[in-house]
C-alpha cells in the first residue's frame with residue numbers, strides 16, 4: 001500500500017515514510033492510494049480482542065512491516081490501558097451506548113493512536129539507526145498522550161506547543177510534570193489555531209524538517225487516523241447485530257480527526273450507519289454541516305478546551321474525497337480558505353454527517369441530566385455529544401476523556417469532583433514549561449537548540 005498527498009504534489013510514500021514525516025512535503029495530508037474492502041473480513045473478526053483486531057486492520061495498511069513485528073508493536077501499545085476491554089462499550093439504556101475511550105495512560109482517546117505511534121517511532125529509529133524529533137500542537141489532550149507515548153523511548157525528543165492558560169490545569173500537568181529530559185512543553189501566547197499554523201509553517205520548511213528528521217504527531221499524521229478507525233470497528237462488532245445497521249456514532253470533535261476515522265472506516269465497507277459531529281461553541285464544523293460554508297471564526301475559550309479549535313485539519317481529507325480525489329480543486333479550495341478565511345461547498349452538507357453545537361451555558365445542564373438519567377458522569381467534551389441524541393435511532397456516544405481531567409467543571413455541575421490516582425500523583429511534581437511566542441521562527445530556534 002502506498003500513500004498519496006491530498007494536494008497531489010508529493011510522490012507516493014510507503015507507510016513507514018508517511019508516518020515518519022507526518023505532513024506531506026507539499027503541505028497536504030497523506031491518504032492511502034486506495035482503500036481496502038473489509039466487508040469480507042467482518043464475520044471472522046467478531047471474536048478478536050482489541051489488539052488482535054488492530055493487527056488485522058493495520059496489516060492492510062502497514063504492508064511493509066513484517067506481520068510478527070506489527071503484532072509485537074500493537075500488543076505493546078495496549079498494555080497500559082486500565083480496562084481489559086481497552087475500549088469498553090457501556091450500555092446506558094435500550095438506545096444509548098457509550099464507547100469509553102479514556103482508559104489509556106493519559107485518560108483520553110488520543111492514547112489509542114499515540115501509544116501505537118510511539119512504538120512505531122521506536123521501531124523506525126531502531127530499524128533506520130536514526131533519531132527522530134516529534135513536533136505537535138495541542139489544545140489539551142494530544143500533547144499529554146503524545147508525550148506519554150514517547151516517554152523513555154531512546155532516540156526521540158518531543159516538542160509540544162499548547163496555548164498557555166487555555167488547557168485544564170491537569171492537562172497541563174500531564175505535559176509538564178514528566179521529569180523527562182527529552183520532553184519540551186512549549187506554552188505559547190496564542191490559541192491552538194495559532195500553534196497549529198506555526199507548526200504547519202515549520203513543516204513547510206523542508207530543509208529544517210529534513211535536517212531534524214521532524215515528524216508530526218497530530219492527526220495530520222495518517223497513523224493517528226488509522227489507529228482510531230479500530231475502536232469504531234471494535235465497537236460496531238460489539239453492538240447487537242440487530243442495531244448495527246442503525247447506530248449513529250456521536251463524536252465530540254475539534255480537529256475532525258476522530259469522526260473522520262469513523263467515516264473513513266465506513267468507506268472501507270464496514271457499514272457504520274451515520275455520524276453526528278458534536279462541537280462546543282467553537283462551531284465551524286457544525287456551521288459547515290448545516291450550511292455548507294466553512295468559515296473561520298475567533299476561537300472562544302470554553303469548558304471543553306480540547307475542542308477550542310476553528311481550523312479543523314482533517315477537514316482537508318474529507319474534502320479530498322468529496323471532490324472526487326481532484327487534488328487541483330482541493331489546492332484551490334485550500335488556497336481560497338487561507339486567503340479569505342472561508343469556502344463554500346455546494347451539496348456537501350448532510351450526507352453521512354449530522355451535527356450539533358453546545359455552548360458553555362449548556363454543558364453543566366447536560367452533565368446534570370446525564371448524571372440524573374443514567375447515573376453516569378461525563379467530561380465536558382463528551383457532554384457536548386449528549387446534547388440531543390436522536391430518539392429514533394440507537395446512539396453510540398464516544399466518551400473522549402476521563403471526567404477526572406476536568407474536576408472543577410464537573411464539581412460545579414453535579415457537586416462531585418471525580419479523581420484519578422495518576423492525576424493526583426502529578427500534583428506534587430514540579431512543572432517544567434517553556435514560554436515561547438506563537439511564532440514559527442521563535443519555535444524553530446527553540447527546536448534548533450534542543451533537537452537530538
Ligand SMILES: N[C@@H](CCOP(=O)(O)O)C(=O)O
Nearest residue numbers: 138139140141142219255306
Ligand atoms: N483536540 C486536540 C487538538 C489536536 O488534535 P489532533 O487530534 O489533531 O491531535 C488536543 O486535545 O490537543
